[in-house]
Amino acid sequence: MKVDIRIGLVTISDRASRGEYVDRGGPAMLEHLRSHVGPSWTPVVRVIPDEQHIIEATLIEMCDGEGCCLVVTTGGTGPSARDVTPEATEAVADKMLPGFGELMRQVSLRAVPTAILSRQTAGIRGNSLIVNLPGKPSAIADCLDAILPAIPYCIDLIGGPHLDTISDITAFRPPEGGSSHLASGLAQEESSS
Amino acid sequence: MKVDIRIGLVTISDRASRGEYVDRGGPAMLEHLRSHVGPSWTPVVRVIPDEQHIIEATLIEMCDGEGCCLVVTTGGTGPSARDVTPEATEAVADKMLPGFGELMRQVSLRAVPTAILSRQTAGIRGNSLIVNLPGKPSAIADCLDAILPAIPYCIDLIGGPHLDTISDITAFRPPEGGSSHLASGLAQEESSS
Amino acid sequence: MKVDIRIGLVTISDRASRGEYVDRGGPAMLEHLRSHVGPSWTPVVRVIPDEQHIIEATLIEMCDGEGCCLVVTTGGTGPSARDVTPEATEAVADKMLPGFGELMRQVSLRAVPTAILSRQTAGIRGNSLIVNLPGKPSAIADCLDAILPAIPYCIDLIGGPHLDTISDITAFRPPEGGSSHLASGLAQEESSS
Numbered sequence: 001m002k003v004d005i006r007i008g009l010v011t012i013s014d015r016a017s018r019g020e021y022v023d024r025g026g027p028a029m030l031e032h033l034r035s036h037v038g039p040s041w042t043p044v045v046r047v048i049p050d051e052q053h054i055i056e057a058t059l060i061e062m063c064d065g066e067g068c069c070l071v072v073t074t075g076g077t078g079p080s081a082r083d084v085t086p087e088a089t090e091a092v093a094d095k096m097l098p099g100f101g102e103l104m105r106q107v108s109l110r111a112v113p114t115a116i117l118s119r120q121t122a123g124i125r126g127n128s129l130i131v132n133l134p135g136k137p138s139a140i141a142d143c144l145d146a147i148l149p150a151i152p153y154c155i156d157l158i159g160g161p162h163l164d165t166i167s168d169i170t171a172f173r174p175p176e177g178g179s180s181h182l183a184s185g186l187a188q189e190e191s192s193s
Numbered sequence: 194m195k196v197d198i199r200i201g202l203v204t205i206s207d208r209a210s211r212g213e214y215v216d217r218g219g220p221a222m223l224e225h226l227r228s229h230v231g232p233s234w235t236p237v238v239r240v241i242p243d244e245q246h247i248i249e250a251t252l253i254e255m256c257d258g259e260g261c262c263l264v265v266t267t268g269g270t271g272p273s274a275r276d277v278t279p280e281a282t283e284a285v286a287d288k289m290l291p292g293f294g295e296l297m298r299q300v301s302l303r304a305v306p307t308a309i310l311s312r313q314t315a316g317i318r319g320n321s322l323i324v325n326l327p328g329k330p331s332a333i334a335d336c337l338d339a340i341l342p343a344i345p346y347c348i349d350l351i352g353g354p355h356l357d358t359i360s361d362i363t364a365f366r367p368p369e370g371g372s373s374h375l376a377s378g379l380a381q382e383e384s385s386s
Numbered sequence: 387m388k389v390d391i392r393i394g395l396v397t398i399s400d401r402a403s404r405g406e407y408v409d410r411g412g413p414a415m416l417e418h419l420r421s422h423v424g425p426s427w428t429p430v431v432r433v434i435p436d437e438q439h440i441i442e443a444t445l446i447e448m449c450d451g452e453g454c455c456l457v458v459t460t461g462g463t464g465p466s467a468r469d470v471t472p473e474a475t476e477a478v479a480d481k482m483l484p485g486f487g488e489l490m491r492q493v494s495l496r497a498v499p500t501a502i503l504s505r506q507t508a509g510i511r512g513n514s515l516i517v518n519l520p521g522k523p524s525a526i527a528d529c530l531d532a533i534l535p536a537i538p539y540c541i542d543l544i545g546g547p548h549l550d551t552i553s554d555i556t557a558f559r560p561p562e563g564g565s566s567h568l569a570s571g572l573a574q575e576e577s578s579s
Binding site: 116 | 288292295296317340342343351365366
């Protein structure tokens with residue numbers, strides 16, 4: 001029996017949600033994940049405005065209702081008054097993973113000094129990983145390239161389905177495989193450093 | 194009609210506020226900003242003790258009362274019991290910008306391993322950006338050099354006046370200029386990475 | 387009269403606390419600290435399960451009861467549901483030191499891309515510094531090597547005993563010594579950058 005793997009893609013933009021723009025962030029996330037994440041999975045797509053309660057409700061629906069093991073967002077992570085994606089992510093998450101935002105800002109800093117204005121973060125809700133990606137399509141690719149190697153093992157650890165990476169990106173799992181406990185590490189060999 | 198641009202400079206130090214020390218952090222911030230930020234602006238200067246409620250009241254006055262688009266602080270970001278500048282900043286901010294602290298610590302780490310003890314951060318209050326700088330004058334310059342390229346665009350995004358950088362530092366704004374939405378990025382070309 | 391310096395070592399692992407595993411994280415921390423931190427000190431060791439209230443009570447006992455100037459933990463910092471060490475640390479800390487987690491993730495990223503899944507952090511409680519180390523023994527050494535140079539000065543600043551580093555790691559203290567105020571830096575020369 002095959003597990004139906006579902007990945008949520010949420011574009012957060014007042015203008016895209018009103019149809020004033022063609023959403024380019026959502027398709028950029030979809031294309032990049034299609035090329036780099038396997039086995040086959042079903043995308044669950046939303047385009048919503050920059051309203052915190054709508055973002056929260058959508059993230060909850062994606063995780064709890066749609067059963068997405070991974071939910072990526074684009075938009076709403078800057079310093080503007082309407083940018084509330086990180087606040088919504090934190091509000092619905094059981095725990096935060098600050099390392100994602102740190103690494104994405106570091107990668108984006110190589111391209112633009114304004115990368116420090118991004119408030120991108122990531123968090124766990126139940127068996128789902130939520131990651132805020134940038135709004136800009138080219139920055140989405142850079143950030144996904146940096147974080148994708150860690151995502152399959154993260155989803156193992158939170159009880160999600162077995163994802164893998166394809167193409168030029170390589171998912172990393174500790175030598176002992178999915179049964180080990182990253183943080184306690186007591187079951188792990190010292191082989192990886 | 195010219196906009197009166199105001200920048201707040203707050204020295205936070207029990208001893209400087211009692212006159213036991215000559216404040217060197219405040220003048221260091223002033224000199225560095227004078228040399229690197231244009232067009233002409235008016236400094237609003239305060240020297241206050243390490244009391245959280247006084248720091249909070251001063252930051253609020255700088256942002257809401259004095260109309261400073263940028264407020265920089267020096268002092269009070271270490272691990273000591275009296276160091277409460279980050280707590281005060283977070284208490285008055287609408288949203289936090291963790292990328293500033295991350296980058297400033299990275300830059301300071303090149304000079305001293307104790308840079309990880311610094312709890313510097315940054316946040317937005319209304320149309321104002323608040324940034325905690327280190328207490329040490331030489332570290333102030335290093336940190337400002339690293340973050341200044343991102344500050345004018347940040348102030349654009351939060352509805353402040355048009356700042357620019359002068360001298361050897363170059364403000365970065367995305368090609369589409371001040372009207373674009375950093376986070377949604379839906380209006381942006383893929384030209385910058 | 388000699389001060390009795392005490393350092394707490396807390397292994398946080400359901401399985402180690404039940405005796406299903408031999409605790410390897412605790413001994414790895416002890417061995418590394420023994421080789422790199424002086425003068426002589428007394429270890430205070432605990433092995434406890436991944437229960438937030440037990441972790442909090444243990445950290446409080448280590449800081450307030452046992453008088454440990456430094457408490458290091460291993461385990462419980464990953465994304466799994468049972469990983470709650472950072473939450474417990476934040477709950478008992480007076481102030482957080484985000485620079486420790488940032489640097490430890492950066493160092494661990496050189497070995498494994500899954501380092502971004504670690505939620506390690508550090509905080510101050512009274513006169514004690516609490517630092518979350520990874521669960522994996524080899525990663526413990528890498529992280530301690532990175533942060534140890536900053537720890538003696540941190541403990542000076544929070545009113546703890548005078549620690550020093552031995553062997554190949556060098557504790558860094560600003561030229562003016564323990565009386566200076568890292569954050570205000572008003573007493574400091576500009577000599578270190």
